[in-house]
Amino acid sequence: MATQTPITEVVDLTAPKPPKHLWLEVAHDWVTTVDHKKIGLMYMGFALFFLLVAGFQVLLIRIQLFVPNNDFVSPEVFNRLFTMHGTTMVFFVGMPLLFGLGNYLVPLMIGARDMAFPRLNAFSFWISAFGGILLYFSYIGSDGLYGAGSAPNVGWFAYAPLTSPAFSRGNSTDYWIIALLLTGIGTIGTSLNIVATTISMRCPGMKMSRLPLLVWLYLVTAFMVFIAVGPLTAAQIMLLFDRFLGSHFFDTQAGGSAVLWMHFFWIFGHPEVYILVLPAFGFANEIIPVFSRKAIFGYPAMVAATVGIGFISMSVWAHHMFTVGMGANANTFFVLATMAIAVPTGIKIFNWLATLWGGQIRFTVAMMFAIGFLFQFLIAGLTGIMLSSAPFDWQVHNTYFVVAHFHYVLVGAILFMIFSAFYYWYPKMSGRMLSERLGKWHFWLFLIGFHLTFDFMHIPGLLGMPRRIYTYEADRGWMIWNMIVSTGAFVQAVGVTIFVYNLIHSYFKGEIAGADPWDAWTLEWTTTSPPPAYNFAKIPSVGSRRPLWDLKHPEDPDSNYEFNDSTADEESYR
Amino acid sequence: MQQDHPIKKGEILLPTPTAWPMVLALGLSLLLAGMLTSPIISILGGALCLMGTVGWFRQVLPHEAHEAVLTRTEEVIPYTNRTLAAKIPTSDTRRKNLPVETFQIMTGIKGGIAGGIAMTIPAELFSLLKYHSFWYAINLLAAGGFVHWASASNAFLSEFHLRGLLAAVAIHGFISLLVGLLYGAMLPMYPKYPILTAGIMAPLLFTGIMYSALGIVSPILNQRIDWFWFVPSQIAFGLVCGFVVNLHAKVRTPQFRSLPFAVRAGIHSDIGTREHEGSQSKDHQESQQ
Incomplete structure (x- = not known):
């Protein structure tokens, strides 16, 4: 043994509550809980269930597209599949997974006992969950008066005039609207909680300049939610008026504007991408330094870049609308704004690389997913810059090139970092380690499947294959690419199945984790795994951005090096 | 904030669990779902909204409902049971200084x-x-x-x-x-x-x-x-x-401060220091074996 460093700590000797065995008691516990950790876990469980559902949907889509002229599913079912897949993945997988992790981690990382508004937190979860249930209830409940229903089939961005009563009969579109309205309320509630908690419930010494970067990222995300979700909600209410009360907001023939819906949707839709990706950046900010054994490189620049991304992302929405015909000036503005967002994003990538540089890298499964994220997010960013150029976008708009690009972001970056976060924080949440062996199988299968699917998906896009088509002719030259893409989807599915098995298996049989299995530095690792309901027996006090490092290494604390510390400032210029 | 005002030493106040937020969420969902199904669903949703709102208000007014959890703590000096792999050279300060x-x-x-x-x-x-x-x-x-x-x-x-x-x-x-x-x-x-x-x-x-x-x-x-x-x-x-x-x-840069005094004073070069650290580490490994 090379070193054994003593650390001073308060040990919680409180006996844990005996586990409840009656299922009714357990259910009551979960239904009535206002504990941020349990709510976070419910968010994650809910999202993982929908991940499997939406994943199954995409397998059906990929079987349909495997060969030309296929009729594995009907065109009507196909339309519902891609609509439900997109809607579910964005609103009922991505958002709840990220909010679940945020719910769980933010109070722990800032040394708080709970969220600022615990009851609002529970309300936000439940209303989001009921939104998801309502969306899927549409499969059996949306026949409406016309008997023409079933699930929504208007695509995840539901362009007008397809959503008008004339083209979308029955109630399927109404289910889509109301489900998203409900989940929007939950999203705003959770964001409000994150902001209030971060601003007002930090433990002593946790200045904003010492805030873990993950918490900074969630703070910016929450502010973005305030700005972005409002326009979507407004547009959905206007659409409800169109559909129920006969108004004409989006009815072009009656003086309304279909383009208005596009603007409203994408004012929400593009910041939404950043709302999803910023927490993923936050996970990278925590995980990469711990497994590089170095403090994050350029903390202030990372915060500034995050805030910069938050601002710029509000002014790029119309790059989704280059083909609408907005005019050269508008196009030019959105081209430049979109390209500008590459600057703060590039700063982040450079800082992650600089954190890795010279570090003693540990290739745990969490780190492997994080490295995969870095590489894939770079590619996603590069194709994003290509698409930000209006002339290029005109050529490939609504083709599979675009589908490949945004899946590179959503899967290659966000989902990879979510998996990484699960491998990293699962021990904290469950008290047991996830199997690294199964994790490596998961990683490699998912990586191979991902690249088979989404690398090759760019090619049919460049060859002109439009997104959302039900099938294609055999003479287009798209078949081989679609076969590869579909094969990759199934390889990914095997990887995800192993992941789910690992989650369940390790919960019962995994190695006991202990409080700090990764030799990490942030406050959540100072408490037991899983943490007690009150998080910390004694509220911690911090003196740097890495409080647990300071505890473990009192001879070389971070406070000596951080410029936000006034003493350090004086010493450095002495 | 609740953690600032424990009622007894070692006691922590936590918000009392309650189902009313869930009831309100269900009520609101049913209220809107009634537009697509049946007015009866909306009426049920409205009733649940009312119940949920009243129940929630009674949780926080006139005073927020709390439950006390008694904790027992002890101040200790634990030791990490982590071992550093002997093959990884580390300096005394364990820090890479990039860039200075x-x-x-x-x-x-x-x-x-x-x-x-x-x-x-x-x-x-x-x-x-x-x-x-x-x-x-x-x-x-x-x-x-x-x-x-x-x-x-x-x-x-x-x-x-x-x-x-x-x-x-x-x-x-x-x-x-x-x-x-x-x-x-x-x-x-x-x-x-x-x-x-x-x-x-x-x-x-x-x-x-x-x-x-x-x-x-x-x-x-x-x-x-x-x-x-x-x-x-x-x-x-x-x-x-x-x-x-x-x-x-x-x-x-701030990293410069973490260099040994001799390097900062210009007596030794940084490279020399690193070599020295490397040899120290090597000696350390040998002594381990």
């Missing part, structure tokens, strides 16, 4: 301005020699902002256009500053051959990227660019920007 010196941000800005001015000389030579006009190169750059200019005639591009001048200055200035900042950040990483890396390699790489990308981004603009002249203008930028950046003194 860098350029100030203003250095990059000045470099960018100087490089940007230098770059205009080959560009204007190209404009004058090939098109006998001072404005051609300027308007060609401005065409990046005015999409329809890319297909304009040579005569049009050879004339003075105020919009073109302003757009070209904005585009050229912005990009020059950005690249200047990049030079300021990156040059300390290439201390050995700054002229080769900053003056020649970086411009050539950038030209390669532009050459391969511009054909996709803007094929018409791509046709008008003379790559024979483009390369010297890039190299002019790189050489001048790199020269100006290197003229400035580096400043010490």
Whole structure:
């Protein structure tokens, strides 16, 4: 043994509550809980269930597209599949997974006992969950008066005039609207909680300049939610008026504007991408330094870049609308704004690389997913810059090139970092380690499947294959690419199945984790795994951005090096 | 905040569990779902909303409902049971000091301005020699902002256009500053051959990227660019920007403070210290074995 460093700590000797065995008691516990950790876990469980559902949907889509002229599913079912897949993945997988992790981690990382508004937190979860249930209830409940229903089939961005009563009969579109309205309320509630908690419930010494970067990222995300979700909600209410009360907001023939819906949707839709990706950046900010054994490189620049991304992302929405015909000036503005967002994003990538540089890298499964994220997010960013150029976008708009690009972001970056976060924080949440062996199988299968699917998906896009088509002719030259893409989807599915098995298996049989299995530095690792309901027996006090490092290494604390510390400032210029 | 006011020593107040938020959420969902199913569902939802709201209010008014949890704690000095692998050399401070010196941000800005001015000389030579006009190169750059200019005639591009001048200055200035900042950040990483890396390699790489990308981004603009002249203008930028950046003194980063005193005082070099650390670590490993 090379070193054994003593650390001073308060040990919680409180006996844990005996586990409840009656299922009714357990259910009551979960239904009535206002504990941020349990709510976070419910968010994650809910999202993982929908991940499997939406994943199954995409397998059906990929079987349909495997060969030309296929009729594995009907065109009507196909339309519902891609609509439900997109809607579910964005609103009922991505958002709840990220909010679940945020719910769980933010109070722990800032040394708080709970969220600022615990009851609002529970309300936000439940209303989001009921939104998801309502969306899927549409499969059996949306026949409406016309008997023409079933699930929504208007695509995840539901362009007008397809959503008008004339083209979308029955109630399927109404289910889509109301489900998203409900989940929007939950999203705003959770964001409000994150902001209030971060601003007002930090433990002593946790200045904003010492805030873990993950918490900074969630703070910016929450502010973005305030700005972005409002326009979507407004547009959905206007659409409800169109559909129920006969108004004409989006009815072009009656003086309304279909383009208005596009603007409203994408004012929400593009910041939404950043709302999803910023927490993923936050996970990278925590995980990469711990497994590089170095403090994050350029903390202030990372915060500034995050805030910069938050601002710029509000002014790029119309790059989704280059083909609408907005005019050269508008196009030019959105081209430049979109390209500008590459600057703060590039700063982040450079800082992650600089954190890795010279570090003693540990290739745990969490780190492997994080490295995969870095590489894939770079590619996603590069194709994003290509698409930000209006002339290029005109050529490939609504083709599979675009589908490949945004899946590179959503899967290659966000989902990879979510998996990484699960491998990293699962021990904290469950008290047991996830199997690294199964994790490596998961990683490699998912990586191979991902690249088979989404690398090759760019090619049919460049060859002109439009997104959302039900099938294609055999003479287009798209078949081989679609076969590869579909094969990759199934390889990914095997990887995800192993992941789910690992989650369940390790919960019962995994190695006991202990409080700090990764030799990490942030406050959540100072408490037991899983943490007690009150998080910390004694509220911690911090003196740097890495409080647990300071505890473990009192001879070389971070406070000596951080410029936000006034003493350090004086010493450095002495 | 609840954690600030425990009622007894060792007791922590937590919010009492309650189902009312769930009831309110269900009520609101049913209230809206009734629009799509049956008015009865909406009535049920409305009733649940009312119950949920009243129940929730009673949880927090007049006083927030809490439950006390008794905890027992002990102050200890635990030891980490972690072992450091003997194969990994570590210094006493366990820190990598990267980088210890860098350029100030203003250095990059000045470099960018100087490089940007230098770059205009080959560009204007190209404009004058090939098109006998001072404005051609300027308007060609401005065409990046005015999409329809890319297909304009040579005569049009050879004339003075105020919009073109302003757009070209904005585009050229912005990009020059950005690249200047990049030079300021990156040059300390290439201390050995700054002229080769900053003056020649970086411009050539950038030209390669532009050459391969511009054909996709803007094929018409791509046709008008003379790559024979483009390369010297890039190299002019790189050489001048790199020269100006290197003229400035580096400043010490916060990492410098973590170096041993002898290094900071200039008695030992950093490299020597690292070798020393390496040998210490080696000795340490041997003593372990």
